[in-house]
Amino acid sequence: MLLRKSIINAYTQYWKDILVFIVIGMILSFLELLGISIILPILDGTSSSATKIPYPLSIVSAIFIDMEFNTKLKYIAIILVIIFFIKGIFAYLNGILGAKLERKVSKNYVLKCYKGITSVNAGYLDGVKKTDLFTKSVAFAGGYGNVIRLIANIVPLLMTLAILMGALLMIYPIMLILSLSVAVFSSILIRNIHTKSELAGKKITQTNQKLNFIFIEEISGLKTRRLSNSINQSVSFIKERLEEWSISFLGLEKITVLIKPVIELIGIISLAFILLGFSYFLNDSNMFVDNSTAILTFMVIFSRVLSPVSAINQSISDIKSNLPYLRITDEFLSELANEKVIDGHIEKTKIEKSIEFKNVTFRYNKSNTDSLSNVSFSITEGSKVGIVGVSGSGKSTLVDLLLRHYQPTSGNILVDGIDLKDVTLVSWYEILGIVNQDPFLFDSSISYNISFGQDSGNLQKTIIAAKKAHIHDFIMSLPDGYDSKVGGRGDLLSGGQRQRISIARALYHDPDVLVFDEATSALDSETELDIRSAITELSTTKTIIMVTHRMSTILDSDLIIVMDKGKIIQCGNPDDLIKQKNSKFYQLLKGNSIG
Ligand SMILES: Nc1ncnc2c1ncn2[C@@H]1O[C@H](COP(=O)(O)OP(=O)(O)OP(=O)(O)O)[C@@H](O)[C@H]1O
Numbered sequence: 001m002l003l004r005k006s007i008i009n010a011y012t013q014y015w016k017d018i019l020v021f022i023v024i025g026m027i028l029s030f031l032e033l034l035g036i037s038i039i040l041p042i043l044d045g046t047s048s049s050a051t052k053i054p055y056p057l058s059i060v061s062a063i064f065i066d067m068e069f070n071t072k073l074k075y076i077a078i079i080l081v082i083i084f085f086i087k088g089i090f091a092y093l094n095g096i097l098g099a100k101l102e103r104k105v106s107k108n109y110v111l112k113c114y115k116g117i118t119s120v121n122a123g124y125l126d127g128v129k130k131t132d133l134f135t136k137s138v139a140f141a142g143g144y145g146n147v148i149r150l151i152a153n154i155v156p157l158l159m160t161l162a163i164l165m166g167a168l169l170m171i172y173p174i175m176l177i178l179s180l181s182v183a184v185f186s187s188i189l190i191r192n193i194h195t196k197s198e199l200a201g202k203k204i205t206q207t208n209q210k211l212n213f214i215f216i217e218e219i220s221g222l223k224t225r226r227l228s229n230s231i232n233q234s235v236s237f238i239k240e241r242l243e244e245w246s247i248s249f250l251g252l253e254k255i256t257v258l259i260k261p262v263i264e265l266i267g268i269i270s271l272a273f274i275l276l277g278f279s280y281f282l283n284d285s286n287m288f289v290d291n292s293t294a295i296l297t298f299m300v301i302f303s304r305v306l307s308p309v310s311a312i313n314q315s316i317s318d319i320k321s322n323l324p325y326l327r328i329t330d331e332f333l334s335e336l337a338n339e340k341v342i343d344g345h346i347e348k349t350k351i352e353k354s355i356e357f358k359n360v361t362f363r364y365n366k367s368n369t370d371s372l373s374n375v376s377f378s379i380t381e382g383s384k385v386g387i388v389g390v391s392g393s394g395k396s397t398l399v400d401l402l403l404r405h406y407q408p409t410s411g412n413i414l415v416d417g418i419d420l421k422d423v424t425l426v427s428w429y430e431i432l433g434i435v436n437q438d439p440f441l442f443d444s445s446i447s448y449n450i451s452f453g454q455d456s457g458n459l460q461k462t463i464i465a466a467k468k469a470h471i472h473d474f475i476m477s478l479p480d481g482y483d484s485k486v487g488g489r490g491d492l493l494s495g496g497q498r499q500r501i502s503i504a505r506a507l508y509h510d511p512d513v514l515v516f517d518e519a520t521s522a523l524d525s526e527t528e529l530d531i532r533s534a535i536t537e538l539s540t541t542k543t544i545i546m547v548t549h550r551m552s553t554i555l556d557s558d559l560i561i562v563m564d565k566g567k568i569i570q571c572g573n574p575d576d577l578i579k580q581k582n583s584k585f586y587q588l589l590k591g592n593s594i595g
């Protein structure tokens with residue numbers, strides 16, 4: 001029921017398109033009736049037969065009333081071709097417009113899903129399979145397009161059916177009622193088929209989802225598979241999923257191919273009832289002769305009814321098999337809406353005084369322990385802060401809260417006394433620049449990866465940022481300079497080069513605060529030194545927050561925070577901390593590197 005409501009809601013905005021199908025349907029059904037009326041005068045071969053043709057078909061037939069039989073045939077042949085030519089044009093138009101509408105609706109839904117995904121919070125993205133997002137958005141959301149096209153198919157068929165039924169009703173109402181009662185009885189059988197189509201459609205969505213997931217996962221892990229000699233396992237994995245996938249499609253086929261023969265059988269049974277009816281009502285052969293034109297007319301029209309009935313049922317079955325896609329799309333869209341990231345309302349262009357963590361506690365959705373508990377510290381504007389601690393101590397979580405990927409479970413982060421959640425995301429990301437251990441590079445040029453095409457890819461700004469990140473000389477040594485491609489995820493670059501490009505990216509919009517999360521840990525000491533000197537140059541003008549395992553990088557900090565099991569266990573300037581010989585900081589320093 002809910003789904004039906006959401007389908008109606010979804011399609012009301014396309015009412016103009018649907019109206020076009022109604023108009024085409026009217027034209028097509030009129031032409032169908034006209035076609036039948038034209039054929040009827042041939043039925044018993046005599047020119048006077050038209051008088052016996054029932055109303056309203058007799059209106060057309062009357063034109064031929066005084067014609068010679070041969071002339072009549074010639075005219076009928078020509079007019080028939082013309083009528084069916086025009087009918088063909090409208091049927092083609094209906095098909096083309098249906099296909100266009102299908103694409104339009106599918107496109108809108110895929111985009112709606114994508115926009116939804118772009119506005120969800122990081123916690124949701126962490127907990128969801130990326131292939132599911134892809135499958136639901138790209139493959140399933142298109143279901144709305146499929147269904148509207150099927151509706152566009154059904155509209156003219158329904159109108160044709162209605163007009164044919166109307167004609168039948170005017171000729172022999174009792175016969176029509178007789179045959180309809182058979183049809184109603186049979187519809188129970190058909191409904192069963194439709195329900196099964198829906199179930200089969202559901203099965204397809206499930207196997208589709210599974211196949212896409214395994215396929216992408218296996219491709220991503222192919223190198224690892226090869227190294228562990230398990231490529232064969234990968235192939236048999238895919239084969240199993242493919243088996244399920246094709247069985248699910250076959251399941252639907254088995255149901256849909258049933259429709260045509262069943263409808264035909266129902267048609268024949270109805271016909272049998274009609275014949276029995278005639279034999280009952282017209283109980284002597286003279287009566288039959290008197291009524292022969294009307295009876296033949298009834299039969300001709302009745303034979304034309306079967307084709308739209310079969311096509312309508314086929315389309316209904318297809319709609320039903322698409323309903324699970326629509327249901328998933330609806331649930332998906334409302335899930336995305338519920339997980340929407342919450343934006344603030346205060347524009348902050350600069351940090352005047354400080355960023356303060358006040359009793360911040362945070363627990364990930366699927367975790368049963370706090371990853372940060374009661375964390376409090378303050379970062380003064382323009383200072384350099386080092387955050388250290390063993391692996392899993394909560395350093396990246398702390399950074400993620402600052403980046404607003406997550407909201408604190410309790411406590412507050414204050415920027416110049418304003419709660420961070422009240423600051424608009426756009427203005428906050430103007431203030432922040434972030435560099436992490438595994439920067440994401442897009443499969444595009446170096447300049448795009450630095451500027452993201454902002455300010456129409458201002459090359460001057462890009463070069464300034466690249467120079468500050470000590471990567472300009474390297475870029476200039478490439479044959480295509482700033483236009484050089486970096487490959488998928490930056491595969492054509494080394495780890496250090498990727499890191500420096502991401503530093504240039506962070507510097508491109510000249511942020512107030514730079515956050516480095518293990519930005520140098522994967523680098524050799526020479527590259528690290530180079531990046532460190534880049535960071536030192538920057539620290540004279542910017543607030544720097546540096547998460548690292550390498551103690552040497554943070555010894556010139558104004559403040560060092562030592563984390564352990566989600567808590568701050570030491571906090572102060574390096575000179576004071578060094579004096580505490582039994583402290584964690586001292587241990588870390590002696591080991592130089594931690595983790
Ligand atoms: N998305 C997540 N969902 C649930 N728990 C998480 C998630 N991310 C991290 N954690 C948990 O939170 C704790 C802190 O992780 P965090 O990544 O902040 O550590 P870290 O100090 O940055 O470690 P490393 O030095 O290894 O990067 C860990 O126990 C980790 O298992």
Ligand SMILES: [Mg+2]
Binds near residue numbers: 395396397518
């Ligand atoms: Mg980390």
